[in-house]
Amino acid sequence: MGVQQRKIMVQDLEVGMYVSDLDRPWHQTPFPIQGFYIRSQDDVRALSSHCKWVMIDVAEIRQPKEMTESNLPVFGRSAKRRGREEIQLPPLSIREPVSYSRDVPLDKEIKASRRLLDDAEMALQRLFATIRDGGVADIRPVADIARRMVASVVRQPDALLWLSRIRENDDYVYRHSMNTAVWALVCGRHLGLNETLLNHLGLGCLLSQVGKCFLPQELLEREGHMSADEYAQYREYVARGVAKLADCGLSRAVMSVVQNHRERHNGSGFPGGIRGDRIPLLAKVAGIGEFFESLIAPRGAYEPMTPAKAVAMLYEMRNIEFQEDLVEGFIRAIGIYPTGSLVELTDGRRGIVMSHSPERRLWPRVMVMTDSHHQSLKSAKVIDLARFNEDRDASESLTVRECLPNGTENLDPSRYDVTGGESRWSLARLLSG
Numbered sequence: 434m435g436v437q438q439r440k441i442m443v444q445d446l447e448v449g450m451y452v453s454d455l456d457r458p459w460h461q462t463p464f465p466i467q468g469f470y471i472r473s474q475d476d477v478r479a480l481s482s483h484c485k486w487v488m489i490d491v492a493e494i495r496q497p498k499e500m501t502e503s504n505l506p507v508f509g510r511s512a513k514r515r516g517r518e519e520i521q522l523p524p525l526s527i528r529e530p531v532s533y534s535r536d537v538p539l540d541k542e543i544k545a546s547r548r549l550l551d552d553a554e555m556a557l558q559r560l561f562a563t564i565r566d567g568g569v570a571d572i573r574p575v576a577d578i579a580r581r582m583v584a585s586v587v588r589q590p591d592a593l594l595w596l597s598r599i600r601e602n603d604d605y606v607y608r609h610s611m612n613t614a615v616w617a618l619v620c621g622r623h624l625g626l627n628e629t630l631l632n633h634l635g636l637g638c639l640l641s642q643v644g645k646c647f648l649p650q651e652l653l654e655r656e657g658h659m660s661a662d663e664y665a666q667y668r669e670y671v672a673r674g675v676a677k678l679a680d681c682g683l684s685r686a687v688m689s690v691v692q693n694h695r696e697r698h699n700g701s702g703f704p705g706g707i708r709g710d711r712i713p714l715l716a717k718v719a720g721i722g723e724f725f726e727s728l729i730a731p732r733g734a735y736e737p738m739t740p741a742k743a744v745a746m747l748y749e750m751r752n753i754e755f756q757e758d759l760v761e762g763f764i765r766a767i768g769i770y771p772t773g774s775l776v777e778l779t780d781g782r783r784g785i786v787m788s789h790s791p792e793r794r795l796w797p798r799v800m801v802m803t804d805s806h807h808q809s810l811k812s813a814k815v816i817d818l819a820r821f822n823e824d825r826d827a828s829e830s831l832t833v834r835e836c837l838p839n840g841t842e843n844l845d846p847s848r849y850d851v852t853g854g855e856s857r858w859s860l861a862r863l864l865s866g
Contacts, residue, residue: 437490437491438453438454438488438489438490438491439488439489439491440486440487440488441486441487441488441489442485442486443477443480443481443484443485443486443487444477444481446471446476446477446480446487446489447471448471448472448473448474449470449471450470450471450489451469451470451471451489451490452469452470452471452480452487452488452489453488453489453490454487454488455480455483455484455487455488456484456485456486456487457483457484469685479528518699518753519699519752519753520698520699520708520709520752520753520756521752521757522709522710522752522756522757524758525624525714525756525758525759525762527624527625527626529627530624530625530626531625531626531627531628532625533587533622533625535588535589535590536588536589537588537589537592538589539589539591539592539595539787539788541589542585542588542589542591542592543592543595543596545585545588545592546581546585546592546593546596547596549578549581549582549585549593549596550593550596550597550600550611552578552581553575553578553582553607553611553639554604554607554608554611556574556575556577556578557575557607557610557611557639558604558607559574560572560574560575560643561606561607561643561646564643564646564677565646565647570677570678570681572636572640572678572681572682572683575636575639575640576632576636578639579614579632579635579636579639580632580635582614582615582618582635583618583628583631583632583635586615586618586619586622586631587622587628587631590618590619590622590623590766591772591787591788593615593618593619594615594616594619594767594771594772594773595772595773595787597611597612597615597773598771598772598773598774599773599785599846599847605653605654605656605730605732606642606645606653608730609642609723609726609727609730610638610639610640610641610642611639612726612730613638613641613642613719613722613723613726614634614635614638614639614722615722616721616722616723616725616726616763616767617634617635617638617718617719617721617722617723618631618634618635618638619766619767620718620721620722620762620763620766620767621634621715621718622766623762623763623765623766623791624718624762624766626715626718630686630715633684633686633687633690633715634690634715634718634719636683636687636690637686637687637688637689637690637691637694637715637716637719638690638694638719638722638723640674640678640683640687640690640691641674641690641691641694641719641723642670642674643674643677643678643691644669644670644671644672644673644674644675644677645670645674646677647669647670647673648666648667648669648670652666652667654732656727656732658735668695668703668704671691671692671694671695671703671704672704674691675688675691675692678691686713686715689713689715689716690713690715690716690719692704692716693705693707693712693713693716693719693720694716694719694720694723695720695723696712696716696720697720697754697755698712698717698752698753698754698755698756699753699754701754702720702754709756717755717756717759718759720755721747721755721759721760721763722763724747724754724755725743725747725763725767728742728743728746728747729743731839736838737838737839739774739775739836739837739838740770740771740773740774740836741769741770741774741835741836742836744764744767744769744771747760747763747764748760748764764794765791765794766791767789768786768789768791768794768797769789769794769795769797770786770789770794770795770797770833770836771786771789772786772787772788772789773785773786774786774836775836775837775838775839775841775844776797776799776833776834776835776836776837777833777834777835777837778799778801778816778831778832778833778834779830779831779832779833779834780805780831781804781805781806781807782801782803782804782805783801783802783803783807783837783841783843783844784799784800784801784802784803784813784816784844785799785800785802785844785846786798786799787799787800787815790819792819793818793819795832795833796817796818796819796821796822796832797818797819797833798815798816798817798818798819799815799816799818799833800813800814800815800846800849801813801814801815801816802843802844802845802846802848802849803843803844807842807843808843809843809848812849812850813846813849813850816831818831818832818833
């Protein structure tokens with residue numbers, strides 16, 4: 434028997450019922466997962482403060498007190514693609530947001546997580562190979578990787594960003610899955626999502642590219658530069674991934690990320706073309722992370738954007754492809770010059786961004802690797818631009834002049850200590866240890 438929806442007054446909800454829709458868009462409520470079970474009377478009270486009625490899945494609960502009206506929610510029904518149309522929505526609302534602190538130094542967290550991305554790549558390779566060969570997928574190793582990534586990002590959000598940005602990896606699909614998860618988790622942490630939701634988000638991102646197992650390699654190499662027919666074939670990867678993962682025992686929250694990470698705020702995404710008020714929050718966060726990674730990731734002969742240009746492009750897309758306050762939250766989380774960005778300072782020295790302060794986004798912490806003539810230094814020097822400029826006049830301040838492309842000459846961070854010349858932990862040793 435198939436699952437059917439029934440309309441029910443909030444006061445008639447009972448523990449065990451599955452709420453599948455509301456009388457208002459999900460983003461106007463503090464519930465970050467689109468669809469959830471009523472676990473306690475606290476859930477009923479929380480719903481009653483925002484909704485008069487909800488939709489429930491009747492096949493998953495005992496028979497409810499049914500309303501006579503049969504009107505279905507009308508929010509976001511239009512999936513019509515409207516190009517550059519802007520869609521204004523109320524701000525995102527996070528239920529009981531968590532405020533995280535940065536208690537672990539960057540070099541210490543890099544040391545603790547130095548094997549994590551290697552383990553992630555191995556787990557994804559095994560999973561993709563099993564799925565490609567038609568075997569039964571074991572999600573547990575990837576779920577464990579997601580938990581470890583969440584723990585690292587919670588402790589220190591810049592460590593995995595640093596490692597993922599400087600890491601060599603020729604397989605685009607695995608790298609894309611891992612880096613999408615890192616960007617999304619850093620954003621989710623900034624938004625205040627609790628660790629349970631971050632685990633759902635991380636696992637969903639890692640699994641979001643599973644459907645690409647069934648696409649030709651040459652098509653993946655041209656991703657972003659495809660003909661109309663090729664793009665139609667490419668779009669099938671989401672549905673194929675969802676179908677393959679359907680019987681793996683994944684939560685609805687994880688599956689919603691896999692299914693909806695390519696949907697867009699104005700309805701221009703796929704596979705459903707749903708609009709912003711119908712896209713689950715975790716999928717929105719995954720989508721913005723996936724899009725940003727696609728802009729800055731090296732891919733074959735195609736030149737990627739610098740992170741700074743990608744941030745500027747993302748900002749121009751607010752309320753078009755991505756909700757405005759989500760874009761602004763993402764940029765606050767990663768900075769104008771994200772961790773791992775190669776930069777040139779106003780005095781001509783060059784280096785790599787190590788971290789940034791949300792309050793001083795234009796003044797990151799930079800590991801300088803060249804002199805003003807762009808010649809390599811024997812030992813790197815870490816400059817916190819926010820501290821450096823604290824008591825200086827604007828005419829004397831040191832700032833970022835420009836963001837540089839990957840592969841810029843004499844900018845190889847693996848040659849230097851991760852915290853400058855004084856650290857006994859060399860980055861090359863950390864990554865190979």
